[in-house]
Amino acid sequence: MGAVTMFFIPRVNVIESDSGFSVEVLGRTGLCYREGNRNLKVDSEVLMGPSGMVVDASSVRKWSPPHDDQVIDEARRKEIVGNIQAAFRFRGLEIEVVW
Numbered sequence: 001m002g003a004v005t006m007f008f009i010p011r012v013n014v015i016e017s018d019s020g021f022s023v024e025v026l027g028r029t030g031l032c033y034r035e036g037n038r039n040l041k042v043d044s045e046v047l048m049g050p051s052g053m054v055v056d057a058s059s060v061r062k063w064s065p066p067h068d069d070q071v072i073d074e075a076r077r078k079e080i081v082g083n084i085q086a087a088f089r090f091r092g093l094e095i096e097v098v099w
Contacts, residue, residue, distance in 0.1 A: 005086060022087075026076070030042070031084065033084060039063065039064050040063050040072075047096070052093045053095045053096070054095065092097060
């Protein structure tokens with residue numbers, strides 16, 4: 001069994017993991033997912049209701065410049081979306097994912 005990921009909140013709207021990634025809510029639409037020195041914008045929308053947010057998994061395609069030559073394959077996309085879901089679960093929220 002793998003190690004349990006621990007989360008903390010270094011500032012408002014940011015959830016950081018001890019596994020090396022963070023998720024930042026950019027407003028009503030959009031998240032910034034970071035791993036080390038790489039980041040990418042994920043299309044999302046804040047919702048009313050139990051899920052609280054919907055994330056468009058198809059927007060997880062490639063890292064932002066200068067790492068935009070690194071395309072994200074389907075397995076990696078699923079891992080990143082899973083990380084985002086885990087971060088929101090830490091805050092007590094389930095997010096809806098549109099594939």
